[in-house]
Amino acid sequence: MDFNNANDSVMRRMQALANRITHIKSQDFYFYNQAVEEILPGNKVRVNGRVMGMYASYSYLGLVGHPRINEAAKKAVDKFGTGTNGVRTLAGTLTIHNELEETIANFKHAEAAITYTSGYATNLTVISTLMGRGDYVFSDKINHASIVDGCLMSGAEFRRFRHNDMAHLEGLLKNAPADVSKLVVADSVFSMDGDIIDFPKIVELCKKYNAWLMIDEAHSVGVLGKTGTGIEEHFNMYDSIDIKMGTLSKTIPSVGGYVAGKKELIEFLRHGSRAYIFSAALPPAQAAAANESFKVILDEPWRIENLNRNTKQFIGGLKGMGFDTLLTETAVVPVLCGEDDKAFALTRECQMNDVFVLPVVSPAVQEGMARLRATITAAHETEEIDRAMNVIGEAGKKLGMVK
Ligand SMILES: *Cc1c(COP(=O)(O)O)cnc(C)c1O
Numbered sequence: 049m050d051f052n053n054a055n056d057s058v059m060r061r062m063q064a065l066a067n068r069i070t071h072i073k074s075q076d077f078y079f080y081n082q083a084v085e086e087i088l089p090g091n092k093v094r095v096n097g098r099v100m101g102m103y104a105s106y107s108y109l110g111l112v113g114h115p116r117i118n119e120a121a122k123k124a125v126d127k128f129g130t131g132t133n134g135v136r137t138l139a140g141t142l143t144i145h146n147e148l149e150e151t152i153a154n155f156k157h158a159e160a161a162i163t164y165t166s167g168y169a170t171n172l173t174v175i176s177t178l179m180g181r182g183d184y185v186f187s188d189k190i191n192h193a194s195i196v197d198g199c200l201m202s203g204a205e206f207r208r209f210r211h212n213d214m215a216h217l218e219g220l221l222k223n224a225p226a227d228v229s230k231l232v233v234a235d236s237v238f239s240m241d242g243d244i245i246d247f248p249k250i251v252e253l254c255k256k257y258n259a260w261l262m263i264d265e266a267h268s269v270g271v272l273g274k275t276g277t278g279i280e281e282h283f284n285m286y287d288s289i290d291i292k293m294g295t296l297s298k299t300i301p302s303v304g305g306y307v308a309g310k311k312e313l314i315e316f317l318r319h320g321s322r323a324y325i326f327s328a329a330l331p332p333a334q335a336a337a338a339n340e341s342f343k344v345i346l347d348e349p350w351r352i353e354n355l356n357r358n359t360k361q362f363i364g365g366l367k368g369m370g371f372d373t374l375l376t377e378t379a380v381v382p383v384l385c386g387e388d389d390k391a392f393a394l395t396r397e398c399q400m401n402d403v404f405v406l407p408v409v410s411p412a413v414q415e416g417m418a419r420l421r422a423t424i425t426a427a428h429e430t431e432e433i434d435r436a437m438n439v440i441g442e443a444g445k446k447l448g449m450v451k
Pocket of ligand 1: 166167168169171192194235239264266267295296297303304305
C-alpha cells in the first residue's frame with residue numbers, strides 16, 4: 049500500500065486485517081458481501097445467477113415484499129417524496145413519523161415511543177444519553193455490539209456479566225455503590241446464540257437493586273409471544289421493562305430503531321439524545337413501511353404459527369443429526385463449528401449446494417466458537433427446510449463434524 053505513514057499502528061491494523069481477508073479469499077472461503085440479484089417467494093434468492101434457499105436473513109415473518117407494506121411505502125413517496133431533508137426537531141417531522149411512534153407505543157404496551165434512523169444508532173444514543181460518568185451499566189457478555197458501544201460511549205462504569213448468568217449479575221449489582229444510577233441492559237433473544245434472557249430473574253434483580261432495565265428486542269419482535277409483540281408477552285409480564293428497544297430492520301422490513309417507554313423517558317430522549325437532534329429523520333417510505341408492518345403482524349397471526357413450526361423443524365432436525373445448536377429456542381440457529389476455518393468450509397459446502405448460510409467468526413463471537421449462524425423464517429416451506437438440513441448434514445459428515 050502506498051501511504052505516507054507506512055509504519056504507524058493504523059497501517060499495521062489495516063495490514064493485519066487485509067492479510068486475514070486475503071487468506072480467507074485464497075482458500076475460496078469468502079462469502080461475505082455477496083449481492084442478491086432477486087428475492088423470490090419462499091425466502092429464496094438469486095445470487096450469481098443461482099437460486100438459493102436463504103438462511104441468513106432476518107425477515108422472520110417473511111414480511112419483505114408484503115403487498116400492504118409496499119403499498120404504504122409507495123403512497124408515502126407520492127405524498128412526501130423520498131427524503132426529509134432535516135432533523136426531526138426542526139423541519140424533518142412528518143405526520144407519518146408521529147403515526148409510526150403511536151403504532152409502536154401501542155404494539156409495545158407503552159405510553160410513548162421515539163424512532164431513530166438505525167437500531168445501532170438507537171443503542172448508542174439512548175444508553176449514552178441516559179448514563180454518564182459515575183453511573184453504572186451492567187451488560188451481558190454477548191450483548192450486541194451497538195449496546196457495548198453505547199455503554200463505552202456513556203463514560204459510565206461498565207460491568208459485564210457472564211452470559212445469562214443472573215447470580216453473576218447480582219454479585220456485580222451488590223458490589224456497586226447503593227446511591228448511583230444503575231442500568232441493566234441485555235438482548236431479549238441473543239443475536240448470535242438465539243437463546244432467551246432469563247427475563248423473570250433479570251426483572252426481579254432490577255427491582256431489588258433499583259436499576260433501570262433496558263431490553264433490546266431486535267430478534268424477538270414478531271418472534272416471541274403468541275401475537276409476536278415480544279418478550280413481555282412471552283413471559284406474560286407486561287410493564288416490566290423501562291426502556292423497550294427494538295429495530296425496524298429485521299422482522300419489520302424497513303430500517304430504523306425505536307425505544308418505547310414512559311412519556312417522561314421519551315420526552316427526555318426527544319430533547320436530549322443526539323442521534324435524534326443531529327441526524328436526519330427516517331425517510332417517508334421507510335416510516336410508512338414500518339408503520340404498516342406492525343399492523344400486518346397483528347392482522348396475520350398465522351405467520352407466527354408458521355415461524356414456530358419451522359423453527360421446531362429446523363432446530364430439531366439439526367440436533368437430531370448431531371449438530372450443536374447451543375441453547376437456541378428461536379429463529380436464530382447457531383451451528384457450532386469451533387475453529388474459523390471449519391465454519392468457512394461448512395459455509396462453502398452449503399453455498400455450493402444452494403443453501404445460503406454465513407459463518408460468524410471472532411471477534412463477533414468468542415474465539416473457538418465460530419459457527420454458521422442460520423436463520424429460519426415463516427416464509428420457508430417444509431420441504432425446502434428438509435432439503436437445506438440435508439445439505440448441512442451431508443456437509444457436516446464430509447467435514448467430520450457429525451456421523
Ligand atoms: C441488528 C441489531 C441491532 C442493530 O439494528 P440495525 O437496525 O440493524 O442498526 C441492535 N441490536 C441487536 C441485538 C441487533 O441484532
